[in-house]
Amino acid sequence: MARTMITGGKAVLPTGAQQVDILIENEKIAGIGQASSLAQTDNWIDAKGQIVLPGLIDMHVHFLDRFMGTISLHDFFTGTRAAACGGVTTIIDFANQKKGGSLADAIEHKRSEADGHVVIDYGLHAEITDPTPAVMKEVRSIIKAGVPSFKVYTIYEGMMVDDGALLALFEQTSRGGGLVIVHAENNFIADRLRREYLREGKTGAMYHALSKPNIVEAEAIGRIAYLAGHLKAPFYIVHMSTREGRQIMQHCRHKGQAAFAETCTHYLCLTDSVYRRRDGINYIISPPLRKQEDIEALWEGLHEGTISVVSTDDASFSVESKRMGKDSFDKVPNGMAGVELRLPVMFSEGVLKRGLSLERMVELTSTNPARLFGLFPQKGVIQVGSDADLVILDPQKKVKLGMKTTHMVTDFCSLEGLRVTGYPVMTLSRGKVIVENGKFVGRQGEGRFLHRKIDFNAIRNVR
Amino acid sequence: MARTMITGGKAVLPTGAQQVDILIENEKIAGIGQASSLAQTDNWIDAKGQIVLPGLIDMHVHFLDRFMGTISLHDFFTGTRAAACGGVTTIIDFANQKKGGSLADAIEHKRSEADGHVVIDYGLHAEITDPTPAVMKEVRSIIKAGVPSFKVYTIYEGMMVDDGALLALFEQTSRGGGLVIVHAENNFIADRLRREYLREGKTGAMYHALSKPNIVEAEAIGRIAYLAGHLKAPFYIVHMSTREGRQIMQHCRHKGQAAFAETCTHYLCLTDSVYRRRDGINYIISPPLRKQEDIEALWEGLHEGTISVVSTDDASFSVESKRMGKDSFDKVPNGMAGVELRLPVMFSEGVLKRGLSLERMVELTSTNPARLFGLFPQKGVIQVGSDADLVILDPQKKVKLGMKTTHMVTDFCSLEGLRVTGYPVMTLSRGKVIVENGKFVGRQGEGRFLHRKIDFNAIRNVR
Amino acid sequence: MARTMITGGKAVLPTGAQQVDILIENEKIAGIGQASSLAQTDNWIDAKGQIVLPGLIDMHVHFLDRFMGTISLHDFFTGTRAAACGGVTTIIDFANQKKGGSLADAIEHKRSEADGHVVIDYGLHAEITDPTPAVMKEVRSIIKAGVPSFKVYTIYEGMMVDDGALLALFEQTSRGGGLVIVHAENNFIADRLRREYLREGKTGAMYHALSKPNIVEAEAIGRIAYLAGHLKAPFYIVHMSTREGRQIMQHCRHKGQAAFAETCTHYLCLTDSVYRRRDGINYIISPPLRKQEDIEALWEGLHEGTISVVSTDDASFSVESKRMGKDSFDKVPNGMAGVELRLPVMFSEGVLKRGLSLERMVELTSTNPARLFGLFPQKGVIQVGSDADLVILDPQKKVKLGMKTTHMVTDFCSLEGLRVTGYPVMTLSRGKVIVENGKFVGRQGEGRFLHRKIDFNAIRNVR
Amino acid sequence: MARTMITGGKAVLPTGAQQVDILIENEKIAGIGQASSLAQTDNWIDAKGQIVLPGLIDMHVHFLDRFMGTISLHDFFTGTRAAACGGVTTIIDFANQKKGGSLADAIEHKRSEADGHVVIDYGLHAEITDPTPAVMKEVRSIIKAGVPSFKVYTIYEGMMVDDGALLALFEQTSRGGGLVIVHAENNFIADRLRREYLREGKTGAMYHALSKPNIVEAEAIGRIAYLAGHLKAPFYIVHMSTREGRQIMQHCRHKGQAAFAETCTHYLCLTDSVYRRRDGINYIISPPLRKQEDIEALWEGLHEGTISVVSTDDASFSVESKRMGKDSFDKVPNGMAGVELRLPVMFSEGVLKRGLSLERMVELTSTNPARLFGLFPQKGVIQVGSDADLVILDPQKKVKLGMKTTHMVTDFCSLEGLRVTGYPVMTLSRGKVIVENGKFVGRQGEGRFLHRKIDFNAIRNVR
Numbered sequence A, B, C, D: 001m002a003r004t005m006i007t008g009g010k011a012v013l014p015t016g017a018q019q020v021d022i023l024i025e026n027e028k029i030a031g032i033g034q035a036s037s038l039a040q041t042d043n044w045i046d047a048k049g050q051i052v053l054p055g056l057i058d059m060h061v062h063f064l065d066r067f068m069g070t071i072s073l074h075d076f077f078t079g080t081r082a083a084a085c086g087g088v089t090t091i092i093d094f095a096n097q098k099k100g101g102s103l104a105d106a107i108e109h110k111r112s113e114a115d116g117h118v119v120i121d122y123g124l125h126a127e128i129t130d131p132t133p134a135v136m137k138e139v140r141s142i143i144k145a146g147v148p149s150f151k152v153y154t155i156y157e158g159m160m161v162d163d164g165a166l167l168a169l170f171e172q173t174s175r176g177g178g179l180v181i182v183h184a185e186n187n188f189i190a191d192r193l194r195r196e197y198l199r200e201g202k203t204g205a206m207y208h209a210l211s212k213p214n215i216v217e218a219e220a221i222g223r224i225a226y227l228a229g230h231l232k233a234p235f236y237i238v239h240m241s242t243r244e245g246r247q248i249m250q251h252c253r254h255k256g257q258a259a260f261a262e263t264c265t266h267y268l269c270l271t272d273s274v275y276r277r278r279d280g281i282n283y284i285i286s287p288p289l290r291k292q293e294d295i296e297a298l299w300e301g302l303h304e305g306t307i308s309v310v311s312t313d314d315a316s317f318s319v320e321s322k323r324m325g326k327d328s329f330d331k332v333p334n335g336m337a338g339v340e341l342r343l344p345v346m347f348s349e350g351v352l353k354r355g356l357s358l359e360r361m362v363e364l365t366s367t368n369p370a371r372l373f374g375l376f377p378q379k380g381v382i383q384v385g386s387d388a389d390l391v392i393l394d395p396q397k398k399v400k401l402g403m404k405t406t407h408m409v410t411d412f413c414s415l416e417g418l419r420v421t422g423y424p425v426m427t428l429s430r431g432k433v434i435v436e437n438g439k440f441v442g443r444q445g446e447g448r449f450l451h452r453k454i455d456f457n458a459i460r461n462v463r
Helices: A076-085 A103-114 A133-144 A163-176 A187-199 A205-210 A214-230 A243-254 A272-276 A292-304 A319-325 A342-354 A358-372 B076-085 B103-114 B133-144 B163-176 B187-199 B205-210 B214-230 B243-254 B272-276 B292-304 B319-325 B342-354 B358-372 C076-085 C103-114 C133-144 C163-176 C187-199 C205-210 C214-230 C243-254 C272-276 C292-304 C319-325 C342-354 C358-372 D076-085 D103-114 D133-144 D163-176 D187-199 D205-210 D214-230 D243-254 D272-276 D292-304 D319-325 D342-354 D358-372
Strands: A003-007 A010-013 A016-019 A021-025 A028-033 A043-046 A051-054 A056-058 A088-096 A121-127 A149-153 A179-183 A235-237 A259-264 A309-311 A390-400 A419-429 A432-436 B003-007 B010-013 B016-019 B021-025 B028-033 B043-046 B051-054 B056-058 B088-096 B121-127 B149-153 B179-183 B235-237 B259-264 B309-311 B390-400 B419-429 B432-436 C003-007 C010-013 C016-019 C021-025 C028-033 C043-046 C051-054 C056-058 C088-096 C121-127 C149-153 C179-183 C235-237 C259-264 C309-311 C390-400 C419-429 C432-436 D003-007 D010-013 D016-019 D021-025 D028-033 D043-046 D051-054 D056-058 D088-096 D121-127 D149-153 D179-183 D235-237 D259-264 D309-311 D390-400 D419-429 D432-436
Touching (some): A010 A358, A051 A358, A056 A342, A056 A358, A076 A088, A076 A419, A076 A432, A088 A103, A088 A419, A103 A121, A103 A133, A133 A163, A149 A163, A163 B187, A179 A214, A187 A205, A187 A214, A187 B163, A205 A272, A214 A235, A214 A259, A214 B214, A243 A259, A243 A292, A292 A342, A292 A358, A309 A358, A342 A390, A342 A419, B010 B358, B016 B358, B051 B358, B056 B358, B076 B088, B076 B419, B076 B432, B088 B103, B103 B133, B133 B163, B149 B163, B163 B179, B163 B214, B179 B214, B187 B205, B187 B214, B205 B272, B214 B235, B214 B243, B214 B259, B243 B259, B259 B292, B292 B342, B309 B342, B309 B358, B342 B358, B342 B390, B342 B419, C010 C358, C051 C358, C056 C342, C056 C358, C076 C088, C076 C419, C076 C432, C088 C419, C103 C121, C103 C133, C133 C163, C149 C163, C163 C179, C163 C214, C163 D187, C179 C214, C187 C214, C187 D163, C205 C272, C214 C235, C214 C243, C214 D214, C243 C259, C243 C292, C309 C342, C309 C358, C342 C390, C342 C419, D010 D358, D016 D358, D051 D358, D056 D358, D076 D088, D076 D419, D076 D432, D088 D419, D103 D121, D149 D163, D163 D214, D187 D205, D187 D214, D205 D272, D214 D235, D214 D243, D214 D259, D259 D292, D292 D358, D309 D342, D309 D358, D342 D358, D342 D390
Parallel strands (some): A003 A043, A056 A088, A088 A121, A121 A149, A149 A179, A179 A235, A235 A259, A259 A309, B010 B051, B056 B088, B088 B121, B121 B149, B149 B179, B179 B235, B235 B259, C003 C043, C010 C051, C056 C088, C088 C121, C149 C179, C179 C235, C235 C259, C259 C309, D003 D043, D010 D051, D121 D149, D179 D235, D235 D259, D259 D309
Antiparallel strands (some): A010 A016, A021 A028, A390 A419, A419 A432, B003 B021, B028 C028, B390 B419, B419 B432, C003 C021, C051 C390, C390 C419, C419 C432, D003 D021, D021 D028, D051 D390, D419 D432
């Protein structure tokens, strides 16, 4: 029985960071203590001067994503490989329902694209784009089958669900143990503004942002919160970008609502000024990048606990595909790659610059997504019995982010040139080293599909 | 110069009811005091033992209304005649925009139907059903032309405006001095439920109510309040029917928002139990009748000032037209006649039974609509210089409401059999007696179109 | 029967300012209208170009006040004379209970000082300084005897009432129809700070202000509101001076509490910077003058309706008596004269400079105190049947306030040198001219004691 | 080097209860994992079928307490012995300042009573009863000396601090890293009611409760929260007993205030109906026992996180001393013994009957007091490196609480006859077994004084 000991590192345990050794056995964490108090082993990993974290979870990635007539550059192999290099040991992607199709088919299809290719464990959200009565009836069986989270859009004609469908879905999930995750934008406001700008010949990248002012997101979040609250259904807002959003979430939490939000790496670093650049269209995402005061509000939300998760929304469209919209912002496929960049940004910008505690960083990137999406305590924590998904961070290592240093298969890096201090140097997936010193040493297909189950009582305490 | 003196009555002045005489001259109130302190006259109206009120204003009537393929029984002559018999001296109707048409045309058309027919003064709201960019540009000139209120629906495919249009409209009205008045129901929730019931073969009148649960109204009000608040635009919710609505309005008022609501006579008297009756379809209106606890909440709202107006939403569809929907609730033209019934109900049910003060009744039915819709102080108050629109109420007179006593040209009375104490016995329009002892003695066409102008500062104090 | 007609003026009626004539007969307003519509008379007052207001009410004056070993300069003749010259036609003073004494005795005593001396009508508040069980039992009979308002202090050893007494008092007034009016300062915080400053030898006038920071007032108001709310007892905070106070009042109003506040002329004009002047001790009052942002907040409160009354707290201590505290701020008798200054300040600073409407100014200085303290509609309004207490304001007249222009018998004017536009030129008390062009022409002792009765329903609408 | 292994038990780790073995070495927890993954040892404790918890902390006990002329039965030996038998491994008592004395002296004196006698580790709160300027200056040095929590009373003449002193204290603690813990009752309200009852001859035990209605506690908590919030000072309310208190704490938490509250075992089990019993005076404590709806609210507060701690307020006055007040409730020394009863009550009534999670029970009784009072992670958690303070609970063991089963040296048990399921069967203090099967096997004087240090960032997350 092979054992591995990680020694000398500062491990971020649930009660705080601590100088402690970790014994791994059979893919699990088998013991925590000083090495002398643990069973013997010949296989040692020296983490002296390093920080040992639970492997990160990215619950928001789009691999092999088809959108606006193009497809993302990341597939399940290259996407998870880049993720692993960024310290991520679990991703959750989306199984997109086809028009008239079932969720079960969508899941089966997506699994067929992922299984055998992923290098780390993964789960799936069911994405509902055609909320027929049949699909509503299917929801509870899908939850029982290990896919208890349901993504919907309140924007994009043809994909969006209306308030009636949303309410019907909340009814199913609130009773069945599911979590609805929502891309929250008001379709009608954005649509009217978009048409207005195009009518006036205003087609540049900046008009993408102007056609989606903060209220487009804020109104949608408020409405979702109201409908969910009516049925006491938990909900989760993806890629929240605005200060107004944070205020609404504060209000929900104060009332005791099971209301959760994530933001993404780029909303914490970049403002909409990039849309004025020559390559502005490369930054077109939805919701758009915002103002500095939104950035500040989002960091505040992370500190105070009204935003519980940071993910990446990795959607790796090529520069070429982006150029489909060079004459009209509405023709640009929305999305940017980023799955590898989260840990260095959160550590360097969050922990070092903004006083985020190491413990809070771990909650935001690993423990909270594990809790919210039904992976805890298998994932998301350094605890005896948990999967030995671990990442070792060198807190001194300085890296300039960008195309030269990334493992993402993309031709554009949104954070090109950003200098960070602190970088992952080793990633273990279920006890096995898969990245070492920036080099992927794992094997394609060794990741497994995760059957998830959400504990409604436990998620209430997530902040 | 003809003068008329109303003597011996208890007049409801702005500061309270008072035993005082009123001198009328040139269509206006010329003096208030004891007759001995006023100029002499030969023309006396004895109001001993009676109550003298400012003539009622009904800002929500649908005369000559075309809806679901039928037309209302009331035209501008019969409708205003019934109104006058019920103590109403001003009505405001709706100029419905045609698809692609202008608001100016709609107003001109509606005026052509009303002028020469109305027996009392009247105004018009512009009703926007096709919010094209051209119409948005027209809004401010319409305001200047004396039609400063704009009706929109958030429900009914083909008539409704979406959130984008609503926001665009608020932008115009908030800057131009207009007031948006909204039929607030969430189209998508109601629609999904309606289709669900019909799919299940549930077609009776009660399913009309069940397909529009309280949240259908409440969500819409909350959303409208949010959008209006974003632009600091005043708004007015018509025919509010739910306790949730009242709570939202409370919340808006607490934040200092210029948020107003009306309810209607029938929402204060009738519950949805009527839908179980054999003639249940005759009561189909939107929003539907609610529960007793909603009734209680509405009365509370009237007391506390979160609901500022009681109107009738008179839409006099015949029993025959109602029967178009005898096999399917969604085929019933929504609406009930009621323009004549408001004063006796408010006095008997409100003042006598529920402790509403006489002064508050006058505010709700006359002063507040005058203030909110730009008619004050020409209308809505007994004050020197105001139009001598007056109604004399006999507080002892007992009447059983219903087809036998009404002047409405309808074949169904929603309050059939309700016994009231207190009834209007005389109505004066600009100093001229037009109803006496329940008999219309005025002349067709003597009413005038009213050019209105809303004072944004003054409406803030309306409660 | 003598009649007087005031013609040509713009009268501030309950529904707004209007060009209208007013007929006076038998001390009352007998008719309102154009003169031609009113009864004939030979006695005309020409108010062309002037504004006619209901006479002001000052519910907060201290005449013949004994405090800290000295006595105010104003007695009931000189005080009410100065008041009348400032457009005031009613004052309410305080009947101070003696230790162990009854309220009835206090009232009788104060009436003996006032009757025969006052030149305008007056009322009394009962001031409780020794809340024995006997006094608590007396409260309801005092209410019935026409003194329904009770002043208490939460500061000043020997005069203050503690929370237990306050609660006991609220119990009596809430049931009996009384209104508790509170000087709200936290005795213990102010006392500790005062002792600390004195111990450190900090004795100058500024330390008076520093020993009473905003929280001293704010905590007390919050506590009073909580205790009153517990028993649903209306309460009224005198001389509110802080932005925090306004916030608490907003909160109370939002919850529907019958919570009222006044501020005083000087808190709207002066900051604590005066305490750094050589004559700083002359400005020592309690609460102390505050910062500019408090001034702004108070004006906001007046606009929005969380502060309902502006009074003067006239306490005319001589410069000599003030100098008792020249070496120690705690030895200065607290108070400043001001009974004459309110109308010009409110018109010039409020209406002309800060956009207060004329109507709101009348509410704050006349109608609201009349309503709150049980004098309405006898006082506080221009309405048929009301007392002909009227003041005529020349909106063009420019005056430099100060010792040269005042009728107050004081040797120090807190607003010395302030230039105002708009000044009262005539005052009528019950139909009789008592001030004309700045000259008092009335007679000592013609004022009457007012029996008051508070209407709990009506005060709820006061803003 | 002696090692001990606790095997086979379900340990409540920070992430949840888990079947795991615990290795103890040098008084600390040295390893967590399955025994086979840990270092070898000969010393085994079999916890099969049992639950292993971090030792409980009771931050509210009064040993050797002098109050109202009597002294508690528990001294530091008998008190801590009973505590240990109840699963408690740390207590915090109070060092009462003498009039005019210093806090340092009070601490020294209390340590002289405790050191050499305590059988478990202990800490002290400094209790301020005479808040002189000198004492305020002393506060920060006391914090640095390891006593960072300060108890004050807002009631009891001679001991209480007023609002001025409270504010001064908050200023010191907020800057110096201290936590103020408050016995929150409004002295003046209680005092007035007490005198009123006694005057009326109402002297029975029930009048103790009636003289302290809920508002006595609620007003005080609200005021403390306001003053603390003004200076952003954390505060902690001891023995909170009312539903109103919970609401205020909710409000504070919503605003992000560092506001904490504890309740005690008896407030969760007993109502004021006991005061009607013949032995009613034995239950006299302050605040008094309340109503069933308060009990329900307190349990809700424990669930939702607005109440963070359950303690006992052990004050073991003899039945004889209680009888000093047999003729007058105000002569009864307030207090009841209870230090041993908390764990069985919380497990049986909380976990088994009310669905409290095992993890939440541990937070309330151990982890949270450790965090709030600066003992974490040395105490309050099962984690490598923490003190091996552990208690083993037999979840099946049934016990009838009362004089027969308790180790408390008292002659009255407030929970006499209460049948519980689940009872502590072994207690380890720093790795050494001190209670085994209900028998104390430790040694007097082996407990140590704990120097504490509060982390202001960390306590913010305590719920």
